[in-house]
Amino acid sequence: MKHDPKAYYKVYLLLLGLFFLNVIVLLTKPNHTSIDETQTVEEIPPNMACKWPPSTREDTHYGRGHNITLCVRQDSSASEINTPKKYPLSNLFRGLKGRNAISFEDLGMMPRRFWKLAIYPQVYRTYPQDVPLKRIVKSVKAGLPVTDMPEYNFPIRILKTSTKVCARDTRHDLVIVVKSGNLGWDARTAFRAFMQREKACSPQLKVGVVFSLGMPRKHGGRIFNRDGHIMSLDGTAGDRLEEYDGKANAVMEQINQEIEQFDDILLGDYEDTYFNLTWKTVTNLR
Structure with missing residues (x-):
């Protein structure tokens, strides 16, 4: 079979033209950090210990509890200086x-x-969180670095969980997480009794209940200093804080008794006050 040298020459010129076109595109590509939702993050092997949710519960172990602080790494190609959009x-x-x-x-x-x-x-x-959120969430779940770091990443540690509700081999149709002040043991007792009656009416449903608590406040009573602004918590909540001011050990003793008896407490390491409800909410979501 005879080969046409002109055909080879045309192919050579075509490939050479494509090569130079690619070089021109690379040289003229704008240098900016704004990335749309469809672009991929830096291709590096995922760090399985730095992702959310963790691959195993062991990845969150911290002493006798769990560290559920969101582990996020920044893409090395992203700027650490946030220029306002x-x-x-x-x-x-x-x-x-x-x-x-x-x-x-x-x-x-x-x-x-x-x-x-x-x-x-x-x-x-x-809003400052005008970022490619879907892509960032996908990257965090895969253990990949992100182009934009979170503005607020609460360091959250769980000191105690419920073994009957949160254990690995448990299965529930519904899990109810109740925000509860650490001084609200009477309200927790009433809610436990209510849930027992509800479970008796619907025995086919497996419902788990945990009470989300933080650590008791040691001193200060109803008075709070919020960035220089002195605030007083009124009502029953403030009265209870005054009653147990300086009695953190007695409060923890009561909470530990509930943990031992009911095993339904989710205890975080943040100070449990009205002004730390954001910490409690983030803890519950994670």
Whole structure:
């Protein structure tokens, strides 16, 4: 079979042209860190001990409890300096024209009259967590680094869990996590009795109940210093804090008795007060 040298020459020129085209594209590619949802994170082997949820419960062991702090690593190609994003004013407020842009921090300085012109939901999207969230969640679950680190990553440790509800081999149709103040043992007793009656009415359903608690406050009573602002917790909750001010050991003794008797306490290492409900919520979600 005879080969046509002209055909080979044309193929050679085509390949050479593609090579130079690829070089030009690489050299002219813009250097920026904004990434859309479809782009992949840096391809490195997943760190199985740094992902959420963990592969095994052993990955969270901390002393006699569990460390459930979210483990996140930043992509080495991402900048550690967070430059505030800016958004065109015309995209956020009706009737405004021009190319002026504004950041989330700048919005707080806008005159009140402008907020009557706000365009929803666009104005909500200026929040600092304007990040490719779906891709970040996917990366964290796979143990891969992320381009944007969380603004708030609460260091959370669980000191005690319920072996009858949270054990590996347990199965439930429903698990109820009850936010409970550590001084609310009377309310917990009443809720346990209520659940026993409910379970008797529906024995076919397996329902688990745990009470989410933090550590008792040692001193301060009803008075709190919130970044220099002195606040007083009124009502029954404040009265109880005053009653047990300086009696943290007695409170822990009561909680330990409940743990021993009922095995339904989820005990975190944060101070359990009205102003730490965010810690409790994040603990429950994890």
